Amino acid sequence: MQVNTGFIKCIVAYYGKIEFSLDNLIEEDLPKIFIAMAQYDEMFPLNCNEPFIQYAKNKGFEVEDMIHSKGKHGFDAFNDDEETRIIINKTIDFINKSLEK
Numbered sequence: 001m002q003v004n005t006g007f008i009k010c011i012v013a014y015y016g017k018i019e020f021s022l023d024n025l026i027e028e029d030l031p032k033i034f035i036a037m038a039q040y041d042e043m044f045p046l047n048c049n050e051p052f053i054q055y056a057k058n059k060g061f062e063v064e065d066m067i068h069s070k071g072k073h074g075f076d077a078f079n080d081d082e083e084t085r086i087i088i089n090k091t092i093d094f095i096n097k098s099l100e101k
Contacts, residue, residue: 037049
């Protein structure tokens with residue numbers, strides 16, 4: 001199965017559970033992934049993506065993850081603080097670097 005057709009350069013996920021099996025994928029099949037989670041997300045527990053992140057990294061996929069230490073669900077809209085701005089800026093950098101290739 002090939003997920004990356006060349007059109008998708010990266011995946012960005014903010015708070016939410018990623019339910020996707022990587023069992024039959026190889027490194028070239030999946031674009032780089034950026035995941036941002038919130039420490040106090042009441043809808044999706046902080047560790048809900050940990051199995052996916054660790055498994056993906058162990059298989060050699062590029063996964064960057066960040067945690068807003070004081071954020072709640074929707075931190076990018078509701079936590080107007082420096083940590084939110086850092087995560088948003090890193091997300092923009094991640095997207096820009098992914099599109100350069």
